[in-house]
Amino acid sequence: MSTDHAFPPGFLWGAATSAYQIEGDPLADGAGPSIWHRFSHTPGRVAGNATGDLACDHYHRAQEDVALMANLGLNAYRFSIAWGRVLPDGRGRVNQRGLDFYQRLVDRLLEQDIQPMITLYHWDLPTALHDRGGWLNPESPAWFADYAQVLFRALDDRVAAWVTINEPWVAAVLGHLEGVHAPGHADAFEAARVTHHLLLAHAEACAVYRAIGAHQIGIALNLEPQYPASDSAADRAAADRRDAFINRWLLDPLFFGRYPEAMPAIFGPAWPDFPSADLERIRRPADFIGVNYYSRGWVQADPSAWPLGATRIQRTDAPSTAMGWEVYPNGLTETLLRLKTQYGNPPAYITENGAAFEDPAPVEDRVEDAHRVAYLRDHITAAGAALQEGVNLRGYFLWSLLDNFEWAEGYTKRFGLYRVDPEEQRRIPKASADFYRKVIASNGVGM
Numbered sequence: 001m002s003t004d005h006a007f008p009p010g011f012l013w014g015a016a017t018s019a020y021q022i023e024g025d026p027l028a029d030g031a032g033p034s035i036w037h038r039f040s041h042t043p044g045r046v047a048g049n050a051t052g053d054l055a056c057d058h059y060h061r062a063q064e065d066v067a068l069m070a071n072l073g074l075n076a077y078r079f080s081i082a083w084g085r086v087l088p089d090g091r092g093r094v095n096q097r098g099l100d101f102y103q104r105l106v107d108r109l110l111e112q113d114i115q116p117m118i119t120l121y122h123w124d125l126p127t128a129l130h131d132r133g134g135w136l137n138p139e140s141p142a143w144f145a146d147y148a149q150v151l152f153r154a155l156d157d158r159v160a161a162w163v164t165i166n167e168p169w170v171a172a173v174l175g176h177l178e179g180v181h182a183p184g185h186a187d188a189f190e191a192a193r194v195t196h197h198l199l200l201a202h203a204e205a206c207a208v209y210r211a212i213g214a215h216q217i218g219i220a221l222n223l224e225p226q227y228p229a230s231d232s233a234a235d236r237a238a239a240d241r242r243d244a245f246i247n248r249w250l251l252d253p254l255f256f257g258r259y260p261e262a263m264p265a266i267f268g269p270a271w272p273d274f275p276s277a278d279l280e281r282i283r284r285p286a287d288f289i290g291v292n293y294y295s296r297g298w299v300q301a302d303p304s305a306w307p308l309g310a311t312r313i314q315r316t317d318a319p320s321t322a323m324g325w326e327v328y329p330n331g332l333t334e335t336l337l338r339l340k341t342q343y344g345n346p347p348a349y350i351t352e353n354g355a356a357f358e359d360p361a362p363v364e365d366r367v368e369d370a371h372r373v374a375y376l377r378d379h380i381t382a383a384g385a386a387l388q389e390g391v392n393l394r395g396y397f398l399w400s401l402l403d404n405f406e407w408a409e410g411y412t413k414r415f416g417l418y419r420v421d422p423e424e425q426r427r428i429p430k431a432s433a434d435f436y437r438k439v440i441a442s443n444g445v446g447m
């Protein structure tokens, strides 16, 4: 069978980044601090006590980075807006200099025929709102809708697609249950309410957009297919629980207006009785689903592992990335096919896909990242296979354009097509950049 999966004309080939991970200078021009600024400046929270103060200095190098995107041949670029740059207090007063940065960025992208896809929230809540309860506050969906409206009015004439929230699951579970992401809470009673308010925030922003917007709006979910480590009934049940916990917890309310039945059993008393009217609002039809795919879960039953009684185990007989995530391209095809067979085949974008590897040192200003080239080739081929099965896939956004601030891992994990070291700020091309340029030029993976 040919592996040359031709993609349809108009398919979007993009790259993805987020504000806190690449911009640097988070308090410039009157910006207000975010929970990631506070978290990364708290000793011991991030590897090497790294912060986003430098990152890729994109706030001052945006023109250079847009030239890189044009040189790759991207026809789309997914980036996020730092809420605190636009609304330093999270609400009310607009910081025009912060908004102007994004106006200029959008205009530069359009000059290069690169379509902007803007993520409104990629985890960097203003501390001013966190100090009022943050996503635990029932007012938080309204705060988000007001912020979204400011951006819709300022930019919707030039922006093809909006993503409301990036990975509500990660924001809630890593930030409020496991405590390894900002704001660093480890409270069983927070994650379910934070997730619910993030979904309501998505719904309220969609409602505002329906009234004033003219393009597309969606949400980006981290979707990870779960497989039992053995065919034992215990492992199969554990994989089902982890599938509900990671995938269906978000998919089912967004598409069916209900949470999976497993959730109250998983969380017990920490699972509130959510009003059905809320679920009806959450079920508002967004225009597309964003799929952030990296790997699959290989799941073993483990009664000691609260709250699931299941753990994701590292396979020793399969290749994995520097994050310890198994390289499993078929999981991308299976995840996309699931959206077709179980969730009504909605318009979908792969809003993130990529890998961190221990890249070799640059030689003559180039990095030979053969592992990443292989990962990308296999996953783009897997996306093409899903298209051939009738999945309503509209685009692919590679994570990431640049090596950047990888959250709690700091700068120790590199996902970029270009190598960046914060202390010197050069953009050193990798072999994967050349590979991706060829994929875009031929609209698919050849041979």
Ligand SMILES: OC[C@@H]1[C@@H](O)[C@H](O)[C@@H](O)c2nc(CNc3ccccc3)cn21
Pocket (backbone or CB within 6 Å): 018, 021, 166, 167, 170, 174, 222, 292, 294, 352, 399, 406, 407, 415
């Ligand atoms: O880790 C790579 C990227 C990260 O840099 C992005 O900001 C974020 O959107 C992102 N999401 C995933 C997949 N989900 C995930 C699961 C567990 C921990 C962290 C992220 C990977 N990534």
